[in-house]
Amino acid sequence: MGPAGMAAFVAFVVGVTTILSLLLGDNPALFGAGPGSDELARRLALPGDVLLRLVAIVIAVSIVIGIANLLFVHVGRLARGKIYSAVMLASFAFTMYWSITNKGDASLLEAVQVPIESALAALLFVSLALGGSRVMQKRADIWGLLFVALVLIVLLGSLPLAELAPVKAWSDWLMAIPVSAGARAIxxxxxxxxxVAGVRALLGQDRAYRG
Amino acid sequence: MSEEFNWLDYAEPEESAPAPSPRRGLRRFLPRAPGLPRLPGRPRMPGRPRLPRLPGLSRLPRLPRLSIPGRGRVDSALEAPTAPDLLGLQDERPLEELDDRLRSLRERAATGSQAEADSGQALYDVDEVLVSPEILHKPGGVISAAALSKAQEQQVELLKDIVGGAGQAEATGGRRFLPSGALFSLSAVPRLIGSAVLCLMVSLPFVSSNFSEGQLPPSEFDEDRPGPTTVYDLLDNLTADDYVLLAFEYGPAAAGELDAIADLFLRHIVAQRAKPLIVSSNPIAVVHAQNIIRAINRSVAASGNDLQRGRDYFILRYLPGGSLGLRELSENFADVARVSHKGELTGLEFDSLEEMAAIVLIAERAEDMRNWAEQVVSEVGSTRLLAASGYAAAPLAQVYADSMEEIVGLVVGYRDAYTYGEKLQLNFGPLLPGAYETGVDLAVEPAAQDEQPSDVDAQVERAPATELPPPTEMPSPTVPPSPTARSLPTTTPRPSNTAPPQATVPPAATATPDNIRVVEVVSPQQVRIRRGPSTAEDILQLALAGDMFELIGANADGSWYQIALSNGLEGWIAEFLVEVNEVTMAAFQAAQSSASARIPDERVFLWREFDVSLGKNRPRYYQVNTPITGDIPEYVLLRDRSQEVPRLGAMTFGTLAAVLVIAVGNIFYALGALRRRRAADGGWRG
Known part of the structure; x- marks a missing residue:
């Protein structure tokens, strides 16, 4: 068995152990009503619990590794003359310095990141509206027309205008029936x-853990 | 043509490297996964033992092995990234950031002859690798063997675009940016106009209060949607010993939409003297929650106190791992609750999540809702989940709210947040120290202030019944002026947004200027004063025998009396429980003062007969007689509401602008398409 096969085997064993542990550990009734059923269920739940906590710890550590990797990548890019990497590294250093010297003050988050991300979210509104205005440019057929009509009905139905009460009824129906059905289908x-993804990972078809 | 480029040589430039296994199709473009350097003298692993071949297996017909671009075989998952991923990654990026192999191919293609480029052969090797020679030479050619989908064709075009030779590189300076002047080309004019219209209409409500079309959200939630009301009532029934798990599952991008409801939830919980435990699987959200509390503390500063971490609220440690972190929260809540987000010990000792009075989730994405519903709520059983989400996540979140009985209510978006705030203001308004009067004064424009009817002042004067700090102690920035009077709290606490029951003055007694008509409770039992003339209405207050209330009116059949409560609200009491009398003002005020002495001992506002269990074996949550004697809970409800109406106006105008842009744009393009088609074949084709 090569390294790849070994990794797949370990993944299979760990996955099956976790599944069985979660299934059996949460159901002491499966072991009857005897005095030892709870203890048996607790013992069976232990491996899954430990493995899941290990995963959480690994993910937490991976964040630190990710930050370090980000820094190394940008240091390398800076060496190749990428000026934006210098900005990134300077921002990182300043934020670290600010947080340490101001005892965890997070005002930078509110002053910089929240406005920037909110502005980007607002740009999404403009992009969607402009994209919606060009549906018939890309697809001038009955389906494009239907799409535009539904978009307009839902938008008009969301307006707090008494004159649009009939449209709001249609909009509510659209949201309650087709949209809800679509959401459930999703x-x-x-x-x-x-x-399917879990089964594929268990069977070694997907081996994302190989990196 | 220059020298032949050999992909296999490029893939393995080291002379000593062993010959790689042959690769077919687009996989030849893909970078090989970097292997570990082979140490000298390292013993090779023995080969895998082969199973004996089954007799006759070799005689089975072999299926043709198609190599279609974008559709690798199952084992292509071993070769990350896939071809579509690779092509997608290269879109709209500078050439120098291309994958080395693609860049090398482009450079090699650039050295090809012009004749080859003109004949479409500049991308030598590409045709061969995109289509297997086996397929190419089959009868019928490529078309019969494999037809590319549109997406695959686009990827092929993109690949050709990327590796397309030197001519393009010279024209664009080696970057696939827009050519100069494209921004101001005629095709950009509609987009510029549309963007300008959108920005202008969204900005107008912030410039002038004249641009505030549409109705404000009601001060009560729609009866057809009981969820938000349930959320409010559950938080309103919290008591001083309760802990509430408040999950902030949204990042800065959704702060503009969800900060309002997060702020209101926090204020409501603290006002009930319960303690929020803030938790998140998003590290930035943890920090953001701390900033929201700091903003609340600016409201509380007038009381000389502030919300103290570890006393009034707790921020628990970040939960890494997404759904796994949430599972750890539900399985090992005792451990999670012991440590704050700064690594300090919180001093909290819990056995399980069931000790939480409620779990409140503010989710940006439907996936967060799913994670909490699957990993947390399903594990804690009796504790209920109250949820809030943005508009984008609402369709999926609503499905969970409707399907899972553990999720008792969902508040959606900024309009629901406005209604929640109105409801909070309505029910706590009389308790707010001075804020009520401040809000009233600011709600009326200065020019019209003197012309307000006298009943406004009369109602305001009787509003504060409890001993509270004088209005002058309130900081003026807390409730700043608003450009319009429509949004701020009205002068009278509104019992309901629905039309109030029609009251008629009972003809039994007539009041003189020195006397006042009152109803006096005669029932020996504690009686309930309700929001409307029905036992189905909410209970506003309790009253005992001897209590007097000013009589305002009665319902049509005289079975209920409308009375003025000492806290400024108007309620209804059943006729058979009281007597209508006429007393002097002095006697009435004496009775009022003796009655008000009892009020601080009871939490008497808006006690709904609520039967949703908040926790197994925790019947005390039905108790609502919570003393309110401190300073912080009253102050914590004072909010800056000056931007609420402009924001709602901007939402309305923005939606109108979007409707306008979409409708006009599509009409324009549809007419163009119609004209072209008529010119082409003389008719519309659906």
Missing amino acids: LLGIALGSV
Whole structure:
């Protein structure tokens, strides 16, 4: 068994152990009503619990590694003359200095990051509106027309204007029936996709852990 | 043509490297996963033992191995990244950031002859690697063997664009940026106009109060949507010993939409003297929550106190790992609650999440809602989840709220936050020290202030019933002036946004200027004063025998009396519980003062008959007689509301602008398409 096969084998064993631990550990009733059933369930739950906590710890450590990697990458880019990497490194150093000297003051977050990200979110509104205005440019057929009509109905229905009460009724129906059905379908798809992804990982078809 | 470029040589430039395994199709473009350097003299692993071949297996017909771009075989997952990923990554990026192999191919193509470029052969090797020679030479050619989808064709075009030779590099300076002048080309004019219209209409409500079309959100949630009301009532029934897990699952991008509801939830919980435990699986959200509390503390500063971390609220440590972190929260809550976000010990000792009075989730994405519903709520059983989300996540979040009984309510977006704040102001308004009068004064424009009807002043005067700091102690910036009077609290606490029951003055007694008509409670039992003339209405206050209230009116059949409460609200009491009398003002005021002495001992505002269990074996949550004697809870509800109406106006005008831009743009393009099609074949084709 080569290294790849060994990794797949370890992943399979850990995955199956976690699943069994979660399934059996949460259901002491499976072991009858005897005095030892709770203790048995607790013991069975332990491996899964430990593994999941290990994963959380690993992910937390990976954040630190990710930050270090980011710094190394930008130091390398700076060596190649990338000026934006210098800005990034300077921002990192200043934020670290500010947080340490001001005992965790997070005013920089409110003063810089929140306005910037909020502005980007606001740009999304402009982009969507302009994109919506060009639907018929890209697809001038009955489906494009239907799409635009539905968009306009939902937008008009969201307006707090009494004159648009009939449109609001249509909008509410759209949100309650087709949109809700679509949302449920998406959730079903996510659930099925999660199951398939889990099975593929267990069987070694997906080996993202190889990096 | 220059020398032939050999991909296999490029993939393995080291002379000593062993010959790589042959690669087919687009996989030849992909970078090989960097292997570990092989140490000299390292013993090689023995080969995998081969299973004996089954007899007759070799006689089975072999399926053709298609190598279609963008559609690798199953084992292509071993070769990360995939071709579509690679192509997607290269889109709209400077050439120098291209993958080395693609850049090398481009440079090699640039050295090709012009004749080859003109004949479409500049991308030598590409055609061969995109289409397997086996397929190419089959009868019918490529079309019969494999047809590319539109997305795959776009990827091929993108690949050709990327490796397209020196001519393009010279024209664009080696970067795939817009050519100069494109921004001001005619095609950009509609976008510029649309952007200008959108920005202008969104900005107008902030410039002038004249631009505030549309109705403000109501001060009560819609009866068709019981969820938000349930959220409010659950938080309103918290008591001083309660702990509430408040999950901040949103980042700075959603702060503009969700900060308002997060602020209101925090204020409401603190006002109930409960203690919020803030937690998040988003590290930035943890820091952001701290900043929101700092903003609240600026409101509390007038009382000379502030919310203290570790006493009035707690921020727990960050939960790494997304859904895994949330699972750890539900399974090992005792450990999570012991450590703050700064690594300090919180001193909190809990056994499980079931000790939380409620779990409040503010989620930016539906995925956060799903994670909490699956990893946390399903594990704690009896504790209920109250949720808030933005508009974008609402369709999916609403499905969870409707499907899971553990999720008892969902508050969506800024308009619901406005209603929540109005409800909070309505129910706590009379308790606010001086803020009520301040809000009233500022709500009326200076020019019209003198013309307000006298009943406004009369109602304001009787509003504060409890001993509270004088209005002068309040900081003026807390409630700044508003450009319009419509948004701020009205002079009278509104019992309901719905039309109030029609009251008629009972004909039994007539008041003289020195006397006042009152109802006096005669029932020996504690009686309930309700919001409307029905036992189904909310209970506003409790009253005992001997209590007097000013009589305002009665319902049509005279079975209920409308009375003025000492806290400024107007309530209804059943006729058979009281007697209508006429007493002097002095006697009435004496009765009022003796009655008000009892009020601070009871939490008497808005006690709904609420039957949603907040926790297994925790019946004390039904108790609502919470003393309010401190300073912080009253002050913590004072908010700066000056930007609420402009924001709501901007939402309305922005939506109108979007409707305008989308409608006009599509009409324009549809007419253009129609004209072109008529010119082409004389008719519309759907």
